[in-house]
Amino acid sequence: MASSTSVCNSVVQDRIFHAEAAPRCKKLVWNAYREELPVRSLLLAKGIIENDTCPCCGKGNETTMHALLQCEEVKTIWFGSPLGLRVETMHDINTVSEWIHECVALLDKRAMGIVCVIMWALWHRRNVWVLRQKKLGFPEVMAKACSMFFPDEWIPPLYPHVKANFSAFVQDNVGTAMGVVYRDSTGAPLASATNFMEKECFEVEIAEALCYRWALERAGELCFCDVIFETDCQELYSHWNEIMKEKGNIETCYLDSLLEDCRIMLRWTRSSLTLVGWGGNKVARNIALEAFVYGERVWTEDVMDEASHFVLADATNLQNQI
Ligand SMILES: [Zn+2]
Missing domain, CATH: 3.30.420.10 (Ribonuclease H-like superfamily/Ribonuclease H)
Structure with a gap:
């Protein structure tokens, strides 16, 4: 018999993969949900590195939660996104998995698509900083996110297009x-x-x-x-x-x-x-x-x-x- 956790996980997986976003974004969110992104705290736990300080802000330990939600500039990006999310108000959320759980319960496939593309763009931003020491600003991150969002239903053109x-x-x-x-x-x-x-x-x-x-x-x-x-x-x-x-x-x-x-x-x-x-x-x-x-x-x-x-x-x- 399947445990309640695995049933729950399959629902989360299903909702993520039906979101209106490019497959690579949905895969990233699924990896984040399973705490499999190679953030520094994970690399430290595996003994690969000796310091898990966030490479972007240098202020906290880089957990998945920190990298995708709590890092200072990341919070600004979420607030400026179409979701207008205030990370500071999420008091009862301690991990990204908990937050994704909440998202799939509350959001439709369009809003979930926005979550997926923004998370992907934030991870992309973090990697560009780590690998190329290049800081992407809010407009660049949002443009990257927008290019990965696509609706799953036909939307008519505006007249006379x-x-x-x-x-x-x-x-x-x-x-x-x-x-x-x-x-x-x-x-x-x-x-x-x-x-x-x-x-x-x-x-x-x-x-x-x-x-x-x-x-x-x-x-x-x-x-x-x-x-x-x-x-x-x-x-x-x-x-x-x-x-x-x-x-x-x-x-x-x-x-x-x-x-x-x-x-x-x-x-x-x-x-x-x-x-x-x-x-x-x-x-x-x-x-x-x-x-x-x-x-x-x-x-x-x-x-x-x-x-x-x-x-x-x-x-x-x-x-x-x-
Ligand atoms: Zn940080």
Whole structure:
């Protein structure tokens, strides 16, 4: 029979892994919950180091609780975050595990996502300080956290923007299938399309980048401007941000050159690329799966029958939130 602790732990694990955040952030929170982060007090206990003073403030012992909640600047960051958390008021919380327990009991998956990305960004800040002696300020920490947060449901664009969700699938020895759906602020489809590259089997990131470029080309042909492109591929999104940061041409591989093409196509527009969870990209994922059957095709003001109930589900979800 499972003990009550293990049952409890599995609930905590489940809540953490359903939070609206990048997987690496959720993994960090799970490690923090299990007191497995290599903080100095842990390294001291293992006999690896002889002093567990916090490397950031030099004032306390670096426990997980200190590193992620109680270090002076960390407290300021939590207070300035969207959660407005005042660590000083958490009198009955003694460990990070206790606090995470409390969070999963009280917060929905969006707020829990914010907790995960901030904890991850704080740990990143601490490591940048330890390894590179570089101090990241509040704006840098929050920007890092924001880049790791993504919703798990479809959120409409603000009028008059168009949102384009896209996705690609690669099936070995069969080919690469792509799908895109363009929707307006009410959730209504303006167009959708499929594409199929027979016998062309790419790495996932390459397939997603090819799909992004194809979705950009289709948007141009359909005369959509100010498009928010949305992917659920974390690797593509991270790589895109790297490309956007570089001013010069950094084409060192095929993925870079594909994304450079996309950057050129986006120049002079107000279009952008954002990241969403699988739940927010389910229409595109389903369209892409059907691309193996449909091949190259465009639907105007519509989607294929197989994806229509997913479009309806997103729109209904929208209405329920109003
Ligand atoms: Zn400290």
